[in-house]
Amino acid sequence: MNEPDFDGVDEALALVGRAPARLAEPRPPGHRDTSWPQARALAARAGGGATPRVRRAPLGAALGRILAEPLTALTDLPSFDTSAMDGWAVAGPGPWEIRAGDSVLAGHGPTPALPDGVAVRIATGARVPADTTAVIRSEHARAEPGRGDRPGTAPSGGHLHARHEVVPGQDIRPRGQECRTGDELLPAATVVTPAVLGLASAAGYDELATVEPPRVEVLVLGDELLTSGVPHDGLIRDALGPMLGPWLRALGAEVPAVRRVGDDADALYEAVAGTDADLVVTTGGTAAGPVDHVHPVLRTLGAELLVDGVRVRPGHPMLLARLTASRYLVGLPGNPLAAVSGLLTLAEPLLRGLAGRRAPEPCRAPVRDGVHGHPHDTRLVPVVHRAGWAVPLHYAGPAMLRGLAAADGLAAVPPGGARPGDELEILDLPWTASTAAPVPAPAQGGCFT
Ligand SMILES: Nc1nc2c(c(=O)[nH]1)N[C@H]1C(S)=C(S)[C@@H](COP(=O)(O)OP(=O)(O)OC[C@H]3O[C@@H](n4cnc5c(N)ncnc54)[C@H](O)[C@@H]3O)O[C@H]1N2
Numbered sequence: 001m002n003e004p005d006f007d008g009v010d011e012a013l014a015l016v017g018r019a020p021a022r023l024a025e026p027r028p029p030g031h032r033d034t035s036w037p038q039a040r041a042l043a044a045r046a047g048g049g050a051t052p053r054v055r056r057a058p059l060g061a062a063l064g065r066i067l068a069e070p071l072t073a074l075t076d077l078p079s080f081d082t083s084a085m086d087g088w089a090v091a092g093p094g095p096w097e098i099r100a101g102d103s104v105l106a107g108h109g110p111t112p113a114l115p116d117g118v119a120v121r122i123a124t125g126a127r128v129p130a131d132t133t134a135v136i137r138s139e140h141a142r143a144e145p146g147r148g149d150r151p152g153t154a155p156s157g158g159h160l161h162a163r164h165e166v167v168p169g170q171d172i173r174p175r176g177q178e179c180r181t182g183d184e185l186l187p188a189a190t191v192v193t194p195a196v197l198g199l200a201s202a203a204g205y206d207e208l209a210t211v212e213p214p215r216v217e218v219l220v221l222g223d224e225l226l227t228s229g230v231p232h233d234g235l236i237r238d239a240l241g242p243m244l245g246p247w248l249r250a251l252g253a254e255v256p257a258v259r260r261v262g263d264d265a266d267a268l269y270e271a272v273a274g275t276d277a278d279l280v281v282t283t284g285g286t287a288a289g290p291v292d293h294v295h296p297v298l299r300t301l302g303a304e305l306l307v308d309g310v311r312v313r314p315g316h317p318m319l320l321a322r323l324t325a326s327r328y329l330v331g332l333p334g335n336p337l338a339a340v341s342g343l344l345t346l347a348e349p350l351l352r353g354l355a356g357r358r359a360p361e362p363c364r365a366p367v368r369d370g371v372h373g374h375p376h377d378t379r380l381v382p383v384v385h386r387a388g389w390a391v392p393l394h395y396a397g398p399a400m401l402r403g404l405a406a407a408d409g410l411a412a413v414p415p416g417g418a419r420p421g422d423e424l425e426i427l428d429l430p431w432t433a434s435t436a437a438p439v440p441a442p443a444q445g446g447c448f449t
C-alpha cells in the first residue's frame with residue numbers, strides 16, 4: 001500500500017497532539033476497503049440474519065441471557081386486592097365495630113365480606129375482604145377494647161376510631177394495579193438481570209425462553225508468542241489470548257477455549273475447517289507477510305469475504321468472512337490495539353445479532369482536546385470521561401494497550417480529525433458501566449454506562 005505517511009501517523013499519534021483538524025483528502029481510487037460505518041453495519045446485518053437457538057431454562061440458569069420472546073404476565077399483579085399495610089380493613093363510615101375472630105393474614109384464601117360499620121385486623125400482603133372501603137394502618141387507628149378483652153389480646157367486640165380522615169381505597173393495592181394477565185412486561189431481546197428474574201417469578205414464570213449464547217472459538221496465531229515469563233530473544237507475550245476470552249464473554253458469547261495455532265497454515269486450516277463454533281476469531285496473520293495465512297486458508301476453504309479491510313486506524317487489515325451459511329470468521333490484526341478495533345468494529349455487531357441483543361443507543365460526547373485524524377480513515381482513540389468531556393489518552397499506538405487499559409471508551413475520530421468541543425461517537429467498553437464515575441450529562445448523554 002502506498003501510504004507510508006498515513007500509517008506512520010498511527011504510530012506518531014500514540015501521543016495525542018493538539019493541532020487543529022485537517023480536512024479529509026479524497027480517497028485514492030481503486031481502494032477495496034470498506035468504510036468504518038459500512039463495516040459495522042455489514043457485520044450487524046450478517047449477525048441479525050441468523051436464526052437464534054432458543055432454550056427454555058429454569059429461572060436460575062437464565063441470568064445474563066437474552067429473552068427470546070416477550071415476557072408477558074401469566075397473572076394479574078397483584079392477583080387479588082391486597083392490603084398495603086398492617087392495620088384494619090374497614091367498611092363504610094366509622095367508628096367501626098371490631099369483628100371478633102382471627103386477623104386476616106397474608107397467604108390465605110378469601111374471608112367473608114365486610115358489612116358496613118365493621119373492622120377486622122389485617123396484615124400487609126393479605127387479601128382484603130370483599131366490600132372493604134379502606135385499610136387504616138395500625139398507627140392511624142385507636143381500638144377501644146370491648147368488654148371481656150384481656151390486656152395484650154386482639155380486641156374484639158370493641159370499636160375502632162380513625163385518627164385521620166379515611167380516604168376510600170387507601171392502603172389497598174387493587175388487583176391488576178401493576179399488570180393484567182397477558183400484558184407485555186418486557187420486550188424480547190431484554191437482558192435477564194436479577195431484577196428481570198424477580199419480575200418473572202412474581203409474574204408466574206418457572207422457566208424462561210432465552211437465546212443460546214453464540215459459541216466462539218479464538219485462534220491465536222504467531223510463533224513469536226510466549227504464554228508466560230518476560231519477553232526475550234525477540235519473543236513477546238501473547239496479549240490477546242488472555243484479553244479476548246473474557247471480552248467476548250462480556251459481549252454475550254460462550255468461549256470454551258482459546259487455542260494457539262502458531263504460524264502453521266495446515267493447523268489453521270484444520271482448526272477452521274473442523275470448527276463447530278458459530279464464530280471463529282483469529283488474531284494476527286491478516287496482512288500480506290510471509291507467514292500471514294488467514295487469507296490463503298479462507299480461499300482454500302471457499303469462504304466468502306464480506307469485509308476485507310476497513311478504513312479505520314488502527315486495525316485496517318481486519319476482515320469478516322462467511323464460512324458456511326451459519327458460521328463466520330472475524331480476522332483480527334495482530335497488533336493488540338488493532339485487534340481491539342476489529343473486535344469492536346466487526347465482532348461486536350456480529351455477536352450482537354447472533355446473541356439476539358438490541359443495538360445500544362449510539363453515544364456521543366464532546367472531545368476536550370483536538371485529535372489528529374487520518375486523511376481518509378476513521379481513527380479509534382482511547383478516551384476517559386472527565387466532567388462531561390471525552391479526554392483522549394496517550395499510548396494509543398496500534399501495538400499499545402497502555403492507553404486502552406486506562407480508558408472508559410474509544411472515540412471515533414472522523415477522517416480529517418476533530419477540534420476541541422467536537423461531538424464524537426464513543427464506543428463503550430463492556431465493563432465501563434460498573435466502573436464509570438457518575439457523569440454530569442454530556443450533550444447527548446448515555447456514554448460510559
Ligand atoms: N506491508 C504491509 N505490512 C503491514 C501492513 C500493511 O498494510 N502492509 N499493515 C500493518 C498493520 S496496520 C497491521 S495491524 C499489521 C497486521 O498484521 P497481521 O494481522 O498480519 O499480524 P501479525 O503480522 O501476525 O502481527 C502484527 C504484530 O502484532 C504482534 N502480535 C501478533 N499477535 C499478537 C498477540 N497475540 N499478542 C501480542 N502481540 C501480537 C506481532 O508480533 C506483530 O508485532 O500488519 C502491518 N503490516
Ligand code: MOO
Nearest residue numbers: 314315316338398
Ligand atoms: O495500523 Mo494497524 O491497523 O497497526 O493497526
